[in-house]
Amino acid sequence: MLLSQNFLTNSDIARRIVRSSGVGPDDLVLEVGPGDGMLTRHLLEVVDRVRAYEKDRGYAERLRARYADDHRIRLFHRDFRTLPAPDEPFAVVANVPFAVTTDIVRWCLSARKLTSATLLTQREFACKHSGAYGRWSKLAVTHWPTVAIGLGVRIGREHFHPVPKVDAALLHLRRRDRPLLPASALADYRALVELGYSGVGGSLAASLRRELPTRRVARACLIAHVAGDLPVGFVRPEQWLTLYRELRR
Template identity: 55%
Template sequence: MAQNFAHGNYSHTQKKARSSGGGRTPRDRARRELSQNFLVDRHALELVVKAAAPAGPVLEPGAGEGALTLALAEAGAQVTAYEIDPRLAGRLASRTRDDPRIDVVRGDFTAARAPHEPFAVVGNIPYAVTSRIVDWCLRAPGLTSATLLTQLEYARKRTGDYGRWSLVTVESWPWFDWRLGERIGRESFRPVPSVDSAILRVERRPEPLAGSRRDYQALVELGFSGVGGSLRASLRTRYEGVDAALAAAGVARDTVVGYVRPDQWITLYDRLR
């Protein structure tokens, strides 16, 4: 569920908030603390489901009121829906009690143990814990794909849409493909957040990079470390033949590390290992 960055009270809660003594109702406070913004636009739901193409086991972080949960089940998924808010989890569990396609878990998704069998993750996730959820997905050996509705800026940064590449994307690139999907306007949520969202698709590659994952990630982390003040200087602290490797990858000596594309990093790894 997307995080709510709006700072004003909503009209239907103002009177309750004033009389509560705390400025907001308990429901308002829960929405802020748990980043609760519910997807209410049917077309947006269809876009998420289409991008996910769910089949088989699907884990859903932040199920909320269950709109996406039901849509995923209707599309053929066997959904395990995680919801940390006990009130919402109880309501969704009661609502889906007789539906064998849905299992509601009251708890924190990021503390869950990943299934042994292949599975996908699909969710309208809280902005506040986006990085934790993405990290969980990247660490799960059985994950086939993650289709996540995130803050637009986050999705653009992770997929190189600004022309720059992040450490998280580059060091996972040989094993995961990152794609920017449809943009979802803020008006598709209730309460309405102050930013738009986008569908982020992370899919495990069927044929990952040959070589050592640890060695590749050590190379990338060194490059992003800033040691020496440039990518070239950082790499030269540990590797020989850096200039030749940069030339083979088509990377100028003064290129800022964020502008080095993932495919160029793979060439660097091939030349320097």
């Protein structure tokens, strides 16, 4: 395993991953850590513009030689995390090195022109950030007004080499056509989320009362159906939006 990466070995699964991403001929697609090119070859079946970023020099040179005469793809020996986001709409499709998954997800969420990201990650990570465990991460809640985050199919660990200790799953990020809050409110909403996840008092309500009047917090929680003793991780994104609107009336 190079650079904490487990390579997908099942071509049918790779094809299904590309299909689930929804990318097509007109899309610019960025691939993170193509490795031996399992996803790359299937991307090139449906996409005419691929930019692949491989941190391992050996794999980067091998892929560059393989696709030297293919105008549809450009190969870069570079750490994707250092890349400035394109200034045109683009999608990301990747079998993400597990050790840098959080960094890649944060990069995608902060890219203004990102339309979607289809990321093969550890299943636990995908579940944690999509609410599949009944809990929601701060990262997901923070970006929920602008990006829909969902859990995709489970992929068994036997379909990778080297075989990891855990199964994988797809994590789908899709930029909303219409944000759930106006752009002018996003910074304020994210500040409220930051306060709510500050972890003071054992519940979301207790954390909010650090800076907001007790009666306002109680009323907002009542309207949002958030129990006064509910830990912050169990508060759904939709409830956060209701809380925000009520507290900022």
